[in-house]
Amino acid sequence: MKNMPKINQFLGCCMLVSILMFSCQSEELQDNQIPDNTQSLSLEKLSSVKNITMSTSAMREAYVDCETTCIVAGSGNYFVMADSDFYENGNGNGYKRKEISYEAYNTETQFIIDVYYQYTGNANFDSSIEIEITDVTINEEPQVVNISPIIQDNLEGGEIVSLIYNLPMDWEACDKISFSVKQEGLSDDLTLDATYSLIGICPCEESFSYEDLGDNTYVFTYSNVEAMENAVVQFTCPHIVDFTPLDGKEYSVNPGNGPGAPTVLTWIGDLEACSETTFAIIFDADCNQNNANFANIFTDFKVNGDSKKGEASNIKFICPE
Incomplete structure (x- = not known):
């Protein structure tokens, strides 16, 4: 793939800061895990403060x-x-x-x-x-x-x-x-x-969506029901010549071989149950693969080989005439 032309990556990064900070909070495991033993006894000396809150490890x-x-x-x-x-x-x-x-x-x-x-x-x-x-x-x-x-x-x-x-x-x-x-x-x-x-666990649903931040910068959000280890997440991108990840994730690339063999970006990692995982990417559209004056820079999202795109639309870039 050829080098990506210069675009305003700084603007895209700034727009992503608040989204990615929230995502990191959603994706991180809780540090305060409760022990697995059936029963336990704990004694802790506390300062004599009125209305002290005993449960301090979480909200x-x-x-x-x-x-x-x-x-x-x-x-x-x-x-x-x-x-x-x-x-x-x-x-x-x-x-x-x-x-x-x-x-x-x-x-x-x-x-x-x-x-x-x-x-x-x-x-x-x-x-x-x-x-x-x-x-x-x-x-x-x-x-x-x-x-x-x-x-x-x-x-x-x-x-x-x-x-x-x-x-x-x-x-x-x-x-x-x-x-x-x-x-x-x-x-x-x-x-x-x-x-x-007992208070029950909130039901969660699988979902996929994306947000256009401008300048071919997109944030994709996926929420899964069950936890997955080493999940294979793939983006099908028929008409791109390059891309820049803004989420700190490492993607492998199958560049394809012209029409009918689109570029596929692959990330492998763990997905937490009932939590959102975000992917932030800048795409460089390829306007030379067809004569239709547009480039399909995203057409599918798969997890472990199954499409999760649902009703989300393809992402189409209108090429300059």
Whole structure:
């Protein structure tokens, strides 16, 4: 292929900055992955700050209901049910106050309860926290609760106790998990009981589209349903003599051999489930392959050999007369 003529690539790059920054956020894996163990106990000393948020590894929203909300797979955004209880007594040097609060939420694969314990006053730290899942209902069928309660003794104020429960493979939105949080010691016991209706995963659909940024610069966006490793993504480009990728991806090129054997650009990489992958390319049209005064610079988009172009139009460049 001959060298690409000079065009305003700087303008195209500037126009792509905001799109590609958003795309990178969509394509990156979450750094804060939840452990795979069936149950776990974690204690973390926290600073004594009022209204402290326990769930800091990802975005959280207040729980509404399981019928109108859903989790966007891979987003790290979950819906938290929270409650608290406290006991206080005395005044002056004899004042003491203890409080337990929890945040409960489900991810794509797990149900998590974080319990935060606070204490103010003189104490000998003989306080304990117990977290227990009491009932699990999946597809309206009661399940055997196969996880032992978490019990932690000798707690100090400012510690978190967590229980992590692996959801069964066939769980659905609005399945129910009942649990109990109990604090014992240091005067009257505190107990919180609740039932959490699981938030389902948002359905996603396969889609393909592109945006014309001008000067033969295009951003293609593909969203797939299932994750794919080493997916083979191909662009069919019948009438081009060169191209410039602006997305940092590496493409192999089959230049074709004239009419009937179009140039094919190929990228191989991983595609995340229910997430958008973008491809940004500048094309150099070939106006010498036909006498129709136009060049088809894009006619198909394939993933693993299957066309995903759908109803998207061919990209036609009108050649100068």
